[in-house]
Amino acid sequence: MANPTEISKILAMLALAFPKFSLEKDTIAVYSRLLADLPSDLLEAAAIRCATNYDFFPSVHEIRNTALSIRTQAENLPTAWEAWQQVVDSRRHDFLFSGGRVIDGIFGHPLVERIAYLMGWPSFPGENLSTDRAHFIRAYEEELKKFLEQERDIPEVRKYIESHRPIVLEALAQSMRVK
Numbered sequence: 416m417a418n419p420t421e422i423s424k425i426l427a428m429l430a431l432a433f434p435k436f437s438l439e440k441d442t443i444a445v446y447s448r449l450l451a452d453l454p455s456d457l458l459e460a461a462a463i464r465c466a467t468n469y470d471f472f473p474s475v476h477e478i479r480n481t482a483l484s485i486r487t488q489a490e491n492l493p494t495a496w497e498a499w500q501q502v503v504d505s506r507r508h509d510f511l512f513s514g515g516r517v518i519d520g521i522f523g524h525p526l527v528e529r530i531a532y533l534m535g536w537p538s539f540p541g542e543n544l545s546t547d548r549a550h551f552i553r554a555y556e557e558e559l560k561k562f563l564e565q566e567r568d569i570p571e572v573r574k575y576i577e578s579h580r581p582i583v584l585e586a587l588a589q590s591m592r593v594k
Contacts, residue, residue: 417455422447425455425462429473432466449475452570457482483566491524495552495559498527502540502551505531526562530555 417425423443430438450458461482465473473481493501505521522528530551531539540547565573 417451417453417458419443419447419451421455422450422458425459429462429466433472436472446475446478449569450478453479453482457485460485479567479569483563486566487563492559493524493527495555498524498530498555499548499551501527502531502534502536503544505536506540526555526558530558 426438426443426446430436453461458478461478462473464481464485465478468481469477501522522531534540534547534551534554540551568576
């Protein structure tokens with residue numbers, strides 16, 4: 416994770432790339448707090464991409480989104496159509512199973528595997544490929560959106576969500592009980 420000194424150097428580089436921007440001490444402190452969970456090499460790559468693609472000094476939001484974009488590129492996260500193709504291709508192979516799971520790993524990304532299993536793989540897809548494709552793509556896109564939203568959050572937000580999740584679920588359960 417990036418330390419305040421590394422973040423300061425990256426912000427100074429960005430300030431030089433955007434000469435009309437005045438980098439203040441308080442700005443460095445806020446950016447340091449909100450970017451500290453990112454690895455320094457990823458943060459530097461995101462800053463470089465921002466410097467070469469934006470017209471104005473990037474906000475924390477823009478830097479974090481750029482870092483997430485770089486990370487998903489590095490992870491080779493497939494599009495919904497590429498994920499579907501992996502599922503279709505999985506039907507053409509013989510696999511070794513252990514406890515109901517594939518041993519040799521057929522899917523190119525864990526997210527594809529997760530959705531395929533949730534949809535009933537290996538018996539999925541079934542006879543109606545067009546319907547199965549539509550359901551798979553919708554499920555994949557929803558799960559991808561959820562994953563990306565979670566990845567955008569800083570650790571303090573994730574911690575808050577996790578610490579309050581049982582309370583919210585219990586309140587929902589209470590409201591649904593018959594009185």
